[in-house]
Amino acid sequence: MSAADLVAAADGLARFTTEIFVRAGLSNAHALTVADALVWANLRGVDSHGVMRVPRYVELIEVGDLNPNPAITVKTETPAAVLIDADRAAGPVAMTFGMTAAVRKARALGVGLALVRGTTHTAALGYYTLAAARENMAALALAGSTPNMAYHGARAAGVSTSPISIAVPGGEHAPILFDMGTGIVSIGKLMRAKHTGQSISDGWALDQSGNPTTDPQAAHIPMPLGGPKGSGLSLMIECIASVLAANPLLSESLEGTAVGHRHRQNGLALAIDIARFVDIGTFRDEIDRLVKAIKRLPRDPSVDEILVPGERGDRVFETRTRDGIPIPRATYEALRRVAEKLGVTMFPTSER
Amino acid sequence: MSAADLVAAADGLARFTTEIFVRAGLSNAHALTVADALVWANLRGVDSHGVMRVPRYVELIEVGDLNPNPAITVKTETPAAVLIDADRAAGPVAMTFGMTAAVRKARALGVGLALVRGTTHTAALGYYTLAAARENMAALALAGSTPNMAYHGARAAGVSTSPISIAVPGGEHAPILFDMGTGIVSIGKLMRAKHTGQSISDGWALDQSGNPTTDPQAAHIPMPLGGPKGSGLSLMIECIASVLAANPLLSESLEGTAVGHRHRQNGLALAIDIARFVDIGTFRDEIDRLVKAIKRLPRDPSVDEILVPGERGDRVFETRTRDGIPIPRATYEALRRVAEKLGVTMFPTSER
Numbered sequence: 001m002s003a004a005d006l007v008a009a010a011d012g013l014a015r016f017t018t019e020i021f022v023r024a025g026l027s028n029a030h031a032l033t034v035a036d037a038l039v040w041a042n043l044r045g046v047d048s049h050g051v052m053r054v055p056r057y058v059e060l061i062e063v064g065d066l067n068p069n070p071a072i073t074v075k076t077e078t079p080a081a082v083l084i085d086a087d088r089a090a091g092p093v094a095m096t097f098g099m100t101a102a103v104r105k106a107r108a109l110g111v112g113l114a115l116v117r118g119t120t121h122t123a124a125l126g127y128y129t130l131a132a133a134r135e136n137m138a139a140l141a142l143a144g145s146t147p148n149m150a151y152h153g154a155r156a157a158g159v160s161t162s163p164i165s166i167a168v169p170g171g172e173h174a175p176i177l178f179d180m181g182t183g184i185v186s187i188g189k190l191m192r193a194k195h196t197g198q199s200i201s202d203g204w205a206l207d208q209s210g211n212p213t214t215d216p217q218a219a220h221i222p223m224p225l226g227g228p229k230g231s232g233l234s235l236m237i238e239c240i241a242s243v244l245a246a247n248p249l250l251s252e253s254l255e256g257t258a259v260g261h262r263h264r265q266n267g268l269a270l271a272i273d274i275a276r277f278v279d280i281g282t283f284r285d286e287i288d289r290l291v292k293a294i295k296r297l298p299r300d301p302s303v304d305e306i307l308v309p310g311e312r313g314d315r316v317f318e319t320r321t322r323d324g325i326p327i328p329r330a331t332y333e334a335l336r337r338v339a340e341k342l343g344v345t346m347f348p349t350s351e352r
Numbered sequence: 353m354s355a356a357d358l359v360a361a362a363d364g365l366a367r368f369t370t371e372i373f374v375r376a377g378l379s380n381a382h383a384l385t386v387a388d389a390l391v392w393a394n395l396r397g398v399d400s401h402g403v404m405r406v407p408r409y410v411e412l413i414e415v416g417d418l419n420p421n422p423a424i425t426v427k428t429e430t431p432a433a434v435l436i437d438a439d440r441a442a443g444p445v446a447m448t449f450g451m452t453a454a455v456r457k458a459r460a461l462g463v464g465l466a467l468v469r470g471t472t473h474t475a476a477l478g479y480y481t482l483a484a485a486r487e488n489m490a491a492l493a494l495a496g497s498t499p500n501m502a503y504h505g506a507r508a509a510g511v512s513t514s515p516i517s518i519a520v521p522g523g524e525h526a527p528i529l530f531d532m533g534t535g536i537v538s539i540g541k542l543m544r545a546k547h548t549g550q551s552i553s554d555g556w557a558l559d560q561s562g563n564p565t566t567d568p569q570a571a572h573i574p575m576p577l578g579g580p581k582g583s584g585l586s587l588m589i590e591c592i593a594s595v596l597a598a599n600p601l602l603s604e605s606l607e608g609t610a611v612g613h614r615h616r617q618n619g620l621a622l623a624i625d626i627a628r629f630v631d632i633g634t635f636r637d638e639i640d641r642l643v644k645a646i647k648r649l650p651r652d653p654s655v656d657e658i659l660v661p662g663e664r665g666d667r668v669f670e671t672r673t674r675d676g677i678p679i680p681r682a683t684y685e686a687l688r689r690v691a692e693k694l695g696v697t698m699f700p701t702s703e704r
Contacts, residue, residue: 076629080432081462083629110433111465115629138592153658154649166588168595178588180581210650226577229532232661235646236518236530240490243520243638246630251638254645270622277428277435277467278598286595286603293606294587297506298562306505309584 006332006349007324014039016339016347017051021090023342024061025068030093034123037092041124042325045316048188049124052331055338057090057121065263066090066120072097075117080109083245086119091265092127094119095141099128099269103137106271116267117245121145125267126179126310129167132271133175136280141165142268144241146253146260149183150223152231155210157221159234159250161187162241167310169274171284173291177310182234183222190219195330241268324350358684358701359676366391368691368699369403373442375694376413377420382445386475389444393476394677397668400540401476404683407690409442409473417615418442418472424449427469432461435597438471443617444479446471447493451480451621455489458623468619469597477517478531478662480621485519485527488632489623493517496593496618498605501535502575504583507562509573511586511602513539514593519662521626523636525643529662534586535574542571547682593620676702 014035021031034057042050060066070089074082082101086094098114105112122143132139142164151158161183169175185204193200193216205219206212213219224230235250242249245266252260274283295306320326327335327349339346366387373383386409394402412418422441426434434453438446450466457464474495484491494516503510513535521527537556545552545568557571558564565571576582587602594601597618604612626635647658672678679687679701691698 076462078462078628080457081624081628105432109461110428110430111463113463113624138596140592151646151649151658153652153655154646155652156650158646158649164585166585166592168588168591176588176591178584180578180584184578225581226532226536228659228661229577232530232532233516233518235642235661236520236528238642239520239528239639240492240518240624243635243642244490244624244626244629246634248638248642251641251645254649272433272465272592272596274596276430276433277596282598283595286600287591289603290587290590290595290600293603294503294506294510297503297510297606298508300505300507303505306503307580309580309587 005326005328005352007352008327008347008349009324010039010043010321012347013042013051013325016335016344017054019344020054020058020338020342021068023344024058026090027069030068030090033096034090034092037096037123037127039325040127043317043320044124044126044313045320046124046313048186048191050325051327051335053121053123055334058338058342060120060263070094080105080111081113081115083115083117085117088264089119091119091122091267095122095125095128095267095269096131098267099132099139099141099271102139102269102271103132103135106137106273110273110276112271114269115241115245116269117247119265119267120263122265122267124179125163125165126167126177126313128269129165129179130175130177132269133167133169133177136169136274137271138168138274139166139272140270142237142241144238144249144266146249146264148187148221149231149234150206150221151235152224152228155206158254159224159231159238161222162234162237164233164237168287169284170291171288173288174310174314176287176291176308177313179309182225182230182237184225184230185222187222190216190222193219242266357678357680357704359704360679360699360701361676362391362395362673364699365394365403365677368687368696369406371696372406372410372690372694373420375696376410378442379421382420382442385448386442386444389448389475389479391677392479395669395672396476396478396665397672398476398665400538400543402677403679403687405473405475407686410690410694412472412615422446432457432463433465433467435467435469437469440616441471443471443474443619447474447477447480447619447621448483450619451484451491451493451623454491454621454623455484455487458489458625462625462628464623466621467593467597468621469599471617471619472615474617474619476531477515478519478529478665481517481519481531482527482529484621484623485521485529488521488626490520490626491518491624492622494589494593494620496590496601498601498612498616500539500573501583501586502558502573503587504576504580507558510606511576511583511590513574514586514589516585516589520639521636522643523633523640525640526662526666528639528643528660529665531661534577534582534589536577536582537574539574542568542574545571594618
């Protein structure tokens, strides 16, 4: 955090964000969900998926890609699975709907699957898997999106930095919360490098013309994690989250069709009811035991501590809940412009 | 393939492998399944998961870790999910049982989950997901194993190179078959480097004492794919394939308990019935369309061709089905020793 950063309390930021989305046409309930998902990401230190997305979401409403009043409908349903048409709902609204359905079905039959078709930016997937883990589920979420990452062997964006999140509850330990993109580096990290001017590693990115670059100003297309592994995994996410839901994204974009130019995402939520397979107390104890065993491994001197997935975010969450969320000046200004347009009062900040 | 390699036809190799496992105590049906899974891997060029595993499997039977006559039982069952106790069955037997159950459940309810507890080396996971894809399923398989890969930030094996496989059917194109380990490099590739003496890349491996090395003779513990991404994904596979099935592997090994020293694996199979969510013809056509769009991307001059997951294996399969499977002399000799011990005639080979 630079000296010029502002700091905002989570509740004020959430009230502000809710108000923005209510003015932009969302119901109060939907606006609350979107605000909660975005501020949650900020609280955990995932600022790339936090309130800095607000101006973009508002823009998506203005151009008609995000439907503020979606008619979310169930297209196919069995006692264990459901295909939901999100009608271009805000991602947090659609994905919360999907994960809730998956959890309900898992409660009944041990496993529940929700395919969420036609949503918009799904925000941080960990928001949904963590919610399910808090209900004693093992949960997995995927999101398919339009091309923004190089496909292995190609010099252009062919797939998306599609994320995968998995979460399980712990006992004394917090839930283990894993959330990774399929790129070697995130779009957010490339954007930060552009702002700071720090050069980026060889093999991280292509420029807009598809040439490898280490120039942060030119870097545009992240490379896949581990070459064919990351781009292959991302392609499979398109197959099972998008093609399976009858809403292909990559083909449409790569062929340059009219719909291919629009912002569109699909999601998949899977929940497994732990208690159906193992005593829940035993499971929680075993997760704690596993965390302890991992943290006791001989430490690489280049790191301060061995961490399990989600642990760093848990700590940032604690600090930011207490001390507030740093808001870069550029983010603040972008939010102020949206707030002015919609007639919303800015959230309170302090300087530090 | 070196000039000294032998070549074997798939059918002779499969008959030999079946005979070995029958003599080692498996039923004819189980021996056929194990042989088919191993020779399938050879045919696709995944020799690390082919018949070179036969001596190790026989050893696992001798020491009591692989049960040749398992009583595979269903511990928990719902119409959508099942927990199977494999009773230390050979991996291909247990995983085939699991994926078959998952497919049956998916046929009924759209999604089917099988947790396979207490199996042994699961061989190539693509064998099971491909089988499901051929039945018009989107399929996913995971396998949990004992620690053999560095955990991010640790200088010791803390997790396993746990694989994840996903497959979907194509139309004119073959099924897309993805199968990746969570390591930056596979154990098999480290073993090959040891044989060839080629030095390995910086950041690929630790030696037995946990120090980073580029010496192929010293390299022992592969590093995780993308640091915290690969080791985090592997840890989550342990959580949902092992801890959820009440058969934790990593904690037991890392704590050095008696059972922790034994060879044990767990698997997870998930099947989704495509036709329940989208017309199967449309799905197949859309997969073909996606493959075409990916292969039309501007090519990186450093590769000959842009490939989709499974495509390379499909081609090797074609070649090896026609021309035979190359068997390195060392593999042949190891198989000969096992064959002698069990009184099995060697498979026919030619030289080339």
